[in-house]
Amino acid sequence: MSSSTAPTRPAAAAADPVDALLAAGRTRHRAGPVAASAAFGSRAMLKLKHDPKQLVDSTAIPILFTVLFTYLFGGAISGSTSEYLKVLLPGVLSMSIAIVTMYGGGRLAQDVRSGAFDRFRGLPIWRGAFVLGGLLSDGARYVFASVIVIVLGVAMGYRPDNGFLGVLGAVALVIVFGLALSLVWAALALALRDPAVVISIANAVLMPLSFASNVFVKPSTMPGWLQAFVKVNPLSHVATAARDLMNGGSGTTGAVVWTLVASAVITAVCAPICLHLYNKES
Numbered sequence: 160m161s162s163s164t165a166p167t168r169p170a171a172a173a174a175d176p177v178d179a180l181l182a183a184g185r186t187r188h189r190a191g192p193v194a195a196s197a198a199f200g201s202r203a204m205l206k207l208k209h210d211p212k213q214l215v216d217s218t219a220i221p222i223l224f225t226v227l228f229t230y231l232f233g234g235a236i237s238g239s240t241s242e243y244l245k246v247l248l249p250g251v252l253s254m255s256i257a258i259v260t261m262y263g264g265g266r267l268a269q270d271v272r273s274g275a276f277d278r279f280r281g282l283p284i285w286r287g288a289f290v291l292g293g294l295l296s297d298g299a300r301y302v303f304a305s306v307i308v309i310v311l312g313v314a315m316g317y318r319p320d321n322g323f324l325g326v327l328g329a330v331a332l333v334i335v336f337g338l339a340l341s342l343v344w345a346a347l348a349l350a351l352r353d354p355a356v357v358i359s360i361a362n363a364v365l366m367p368l369s370f371a372s373n374v375f376v377k378p379s380t381m382p383g384w385l386q387a388f389v390k391v392n393p394l395s396h397v398a399t400a401a402r403d404l405m406n407g408g409s410g411t412t413g414a415v416v417w418t419l420v421a422s423a424v425i426t427a428v429c430a431p432i433c434l435h436l437y438n439k440e441s
Contacts, residue, residue, distance in 0.1 A: 249401035250374030261361030264344025
């Protein structure tokens with residue numbers, strides 16, 4: 160006597176995990192701001208790992224300006240390269256980080272233009288994670304550039320009067336300013352969506368600020384009208400703060416406070432603009 164039985168599904172072919180969660184009355188948790196930002200930061204770092212040539216700018220700029228200006232002008236300006244490095248190195252540190260910030264804006268504009276931006280907007284994550292994650296990876300790039308400047312300077316004979324802690328404080332201060340400045344280029348990238356245009360505008364702003372400053376020479380040697388510009392140039396203030404922290408200058412408190420306040424103001428203005436432009440694209 161035979162009987163027909165209905166085929167049964169193997170145990171291995173269980174329901175999809177998402178269906179199981181829904182059946183149990185549970186839903187997946189939305190990624191928090193910290194986790195989402197860290198994920199986007201890791202993504203940007205992986206891009207550097209697979210495409211190391213993206214670090215060329217962070218490497219070439221510090222080396223070029225430190226070596227070139229020290230050996231070309233060190234003897235003429237300060238009498239010796241070691242003395243000139245006390246003036247130049249903190250300035251090059253500030254200038255290098257400021258220049259490198261533009262490439263974060265270019266990377267963001269490229270993501271927007273390639274369509275990655277549109278895909279990430281559909282994820283159930285905090286709105287600012289995409290921008291903040293990129294800034295976290297930019298911070299790693301700034302640390303890399305800072306290490307190159309300091310190591311190269313020490314190899315060339317620079318000896319900071321305030322030792323390791325002074326150097327560490329200067330690097331931290333310059334990176335804080337660099338992260339705030341990165342928000343300016345991030346807002347520009349979200350508005351223009353063209354990496355070439357973002358880089359061009361950033362160059363047009365940063366190059367005059369870099370050379371019309373106290374990074375390379377003392378303002379007292381400049382014409383009066385240029386001295387007036389140098390005195391209000393943000394990079395001059397940041398370079399002065401870095402020199403004071405590294406070399407024990409007398410104006411440490413004022414220059415450092417100015418840099419921190421300027422960084423806070425830039426962040427307070429540009430961060431909401433970035434979020435507005437991000438939401439505007441939705």
